[in-house]
Amino acid sequence: xxxxxxxxxxxxxxxxxxxxxxxxxxxxxxxxxxxxxxxxxxxxxxxxxxxxxxxxxxxxxxxxxxxxxxxxxxxxxxxxxxxxxxxxxxxxxxxxxxxxxxxxxxxxxxxxxxxxxxxxxxxxxxxxxxxxxxxxxxxxxxxxxxxxxxxxxxxxxxxxxxxxxxxxxxxxxxxxxxxxxxxxxxxxxxxxxxxxxxxxxxxxxxxxxxxxxxxxxxxxxxxxxxxxxxxxxxxxxxxxxxxxxxxxxxxxxxxxxxxxxxxxxxxxxxxxxxxxxxxxxxxxxxxxxxxxxxxxxxxxxxxxxxxxxxxxxxxxxxxxxxxxxxxxxxxxxxxxxxxxxx
Amino acid sequence: xxxxxxxxxxxxxxxxxxxxxxxxxxxxxxxxxxxxxxxxxxxxxxxxxxxxxxxxxxxxxxxxxxxxxxxxxxxxxxxxxxxxxxxxxxxxxxxxxxxxxxxxxxxxxxxxxxxxxxxxxxxxxxxxxxxxxxxxxxxxxxxxxxxxxxxxxxxxxxxxxxxxxxxxxxxxxxxxxxxxxxxxxxxxxxxxxxxxxxxxxxxxxxxxxxxxxxxxxxxxxxxxxxxxxxxxxxxxxxxxxxxxxxxxxxxxxxxxxxxxxxxxxxxxxxxxxxxxxxxxxxxxxxxxxxxxxxxxxxxxxxxxxxxxxxxxxxxxxxxxxxxxxxxxxxxxxxxxxxxxxx
Numbered sequence: 001x002x003x004x005x006x007x008x009x010x011x012x013x014x015x016x017x018x019x020x021x022x023x024x025x026x027x028x029x030x031x032x033x034x035x036x037x038x039x040x041x042x043x044x045x046x047x048x049x050x051x052x053x054x055x056x057x058x059x060x061x062x063x064x065x066x067x068x069x070x071x072x073x074x075x076x077x078x079x080x081x082x083x084x085x086x087x088x089x090x091x092x093x094x095x096x097x098x099x100x101x102x103x104x105x106x107x108x109x110x111x112x113x114x115x116x117x118x119x120x121x122x123x124x125x126x127x128x129x130x131x132x133x134x135x136x137x138x139x140x141x142x143x144x145x146x147x148x149x150x151x152x153x154x155x156x157x158x159x160x161x162x163x164x165x166x167x168x169x170x171x172x173x174x175x176x177x178x179x180x181x182x183x184x185x186x187x188x189x190x191x192x193x194x195x196x197x198x199x200x201x202x203x204x205x206x207x208x209x210x211x212x213x214x215x216x217x218x219x220x221x222x223x224x225x226x227x228x229x230x231x232x233x234x235x236x237x238x239x240x241x242x243x244x245x246x247x248x249x250x251x252x253x254x255x256x257x258x259x260x261x262x263x264x265x266x267x268x269x270x271x272x273x274x275x276x277x278x279x280x281x282x283x284x285x286x287x288x289x290x291x292x293x294x295x296x297x298x299x300x301x302x303x304x305x306x307x308x309x310x311x312x313x314x315x316x317x318x319x320x321x322x323x324x325x326x327x328x329x330x331x332x333x334x335x336x337x338x339x340x341x342x
Numbered sequence: 343x344x345x346x347x348x349x350x351x352x353x354x355x356x357x358x359x360x361x362x363x364x365x366x367x368x369x370x371x372x373x374x375x376x377x378x379x380x381x382x383x384x385x386x387x388x389x390x391x392x393x394x395x396x397x398x399x400x401x402x403x404x405x406x407x408x409x410x411x412x413x414x415x416x417x418x419x420x421x422x423x424x425x426x427x428x429x430x431x432x433x434x435x436x437x438x439x440x441x442x443x444x445x446x447x448x449x450x451x452x453x454x455x456x457x458x459x460x461x462x463x464x465x466x467x468x469x470x471x472x473x474x475x476x477x478x479x480x481x482x483x484x485x486x487x488x489x490x491x492x493x494x495x496x497x498x499x500x501x502x503x504x505x506x507x508x509x510x511x512x513x514x515x516x517x518x519x520x521x522x523x524x525x526x527x528x529x530x531x532x533x534x535x536x537x538x539x540x541x542x543x544x545x546x547x548x549x550x551x552x553x554x555x556x557x558x559x560x561x562x563x564x565x566x567x568x569x570x571x572x573x574x575x576x577x578x579x580x581x582x583x584x585x586x587x588x589x590x591x592x593x594x595x596x597x598x599x600x601x602x603x604x605x606x607x608x609x610x611x612x613x614x615x616x617x618x619x620x621x622x623x624x625x626x627x628x629x630x631x632x633x634x635x636x637x638x639x640x641x642x643x644x645x646x647x648x649x650x651x652x653x654x655x656x657x658x659x660x661x662x663x664x665x666x667x668x669x670x671x672x673x674x675x676x677x678x679x680x681x682x683x684x
Contacts, residue, residue, distance in 0.1 A: 264607060268610060275622040276621070277622075
């Protein structure tokens with residue numbers, strides 16, 4: 001049974017930044033433990049934090065209408081999605097001490113969280129805890145809704161995934177393959193190409209840093225029915241020239257543009273001429289689809305159709321600079337930070 | 343009862359062109375009348391031809407994958423949509439001599455046409471013949487499918503229409519207004535602004551040639567729920583900066599890009615960040631929706647909710663150079679050419 005400590009560490013947003021996060025963007029604060037749950041709250045010990053590209057967006061200027069959600073304010077504990085254990089439960093929270101939960105728990109070792117924002121994790125023999133910030137968590141639900149609801153992928157179609165070795169991308173590849181699509185991916189290293197082709201099982205993966213990337217893309221991938229985009233920028237713009245009639249372009253992420261200016265798009269007119277559909281989405285709007293997504297994903301995990309690779313760091317102080325690893329493509333697998341000491 | 347003439351004139355595609363149509367692009371040919379219908383065909387006398395921006399696309403290179411349909415080949419009669427009268431009917435055509443029809447009849451005074459490609463016109467007291475290349479014809483069906491099926495407009499939403507004084511645009515404005523949307527338009531002259539505000543009844547129309555167009559757009563239109571685009575290019579790019587969350591951008595036409603190079607888009611990232619949907623469409627794919635569209639439009643015409651203005655030229659020789667009027671914005675109302683002599 002977890003016990004309350006004397007003090008704990010939290011990561012506070014300290015100073016706005018342009019581009020990548022620097023050493024002054026956040027600060028670690030050790031504070032006395034004084035957390036008490038309200039009637040509809042729980043106090044949790046954070047076990048694992050998920051590092052997501054969206055974290056960079058959460059600290060954009062308050063004026064920036066491009067935020068998914070209300071921005072984190074200077075002085076606040078940084079927002080973060082993770083896995084946690086309930087150490088004290090409010091009387092109307094519906095949770096019990098010892099429950100495993102997932103949700104927006106914050107970049108901190110302990111926190112008080114509204115119970116209604118958390119999901120109880122039912123560990124089975126067929127799943128491991130980390131799956132709940134992987135295929136059974138927000139990356140899996142994102143992949144499911146993006147590929148099926150927005151992308152409307154069908155068996156036999158050509159699916160191209162950018163950022164294909166990422167947490168969401170690698171799940172999209174596997175869901176597409178399982179559905180009978182011909183799956184291709186773009187990534188940022190030869191090592192990731194190998195991972196996608198050998199472990200994930202895509203038909204072909206290409207490194208966008210290769211000087212022959214565009215010729216290779218045309219030759220290897222053919223025309224695209226669904227382009228599942230995690231990167232934005234020049235790769236997305238080029239992909240627009242490769243659309244089949246009635247193609248769907250799923251705008252899931254735009255990691256290339258979170259830390260730099262947007263590039264001009266030369267090929268927008270292809271959307272019109274190919275009677276294609278381009279659609280952005282966020283889980284924020286999709287709560288009504290979570291139950292279906294979770295049921296489908298749990299079944300696929302149980303079948304062994306969805307594999308995940310985790311890149312695990314340790315210690316809450318690692319979080320701020322580790323966010324940059326996502327933008328540099330330095331992670332190999334879903335990037336998580338183990339917070340609670342064993 | 344119409345009778346066959348000794349000879350007739352047809353407009354033949356003579357020579358590829360870049361940009362606007364010139365005097366060598368087409369030639370008029372007078373040919374002896376030797377038309378006989380096959381069993382499933384009719385011979386028609388063309389009464390009115392509709393001039394549509396898509397005509398410029400139909401004579402693009404055969405290699406150009408941006409064609410809506412197979413390109414017209416040099417030496418062939420130019421493709422054209424119009425109203426016609428059956429003068430001889432094949433035995434299995436389902437038509438009778440004297441029937442009024444609409445369809446792709448060609449830019450010619452007479453033609454042999456597959457009966458299955460034609461629609462019989464049932465003139466009522468509530469409609470005039472020209473309505474069948476206006477609100478009850480392809481412009482009306484385009485407006486209906488684009489605004490309702492693709493755009494999913496709802497009462498109270500803000501609808502901005504580009505090319506709003508055009509054949510499709512002015513119908514979109516009226517359908518939107520009838521549905522309870524707040525409707526705004528962009529056009530290319532002060533005269534068209536006046537027409538839209540006073541006759542069509544939009545809240546506000548703006549001339550894109552005004553030096554204060556962008557400031558005016560921001561101030562007068564507010565944020566957009568549905569942008570119905572007929573023009574493409576810089577106006578579309580700018581409109582992307584004005585999207586509400588979950589906006590729909592209906593790509594119906596791109597008249598600014600049919601005769602010139604596509605401009606780069608600076609604001610594509612707004613689609614992602616506003617979780618918006620951008621979708622191109624063409625009637626080619628929408629045959630299953632025509633019956634619903636026609637029934638709805640006929641009801642609205644009968645109610646007086648859909649008005650149309652026609653800009654009528656006379657004589658088949660006018661067709662080639664008149665196509666350019668669409669690209670120069672010189673037409674006031676739906677541009678049609680009266681072909682048959684009374």
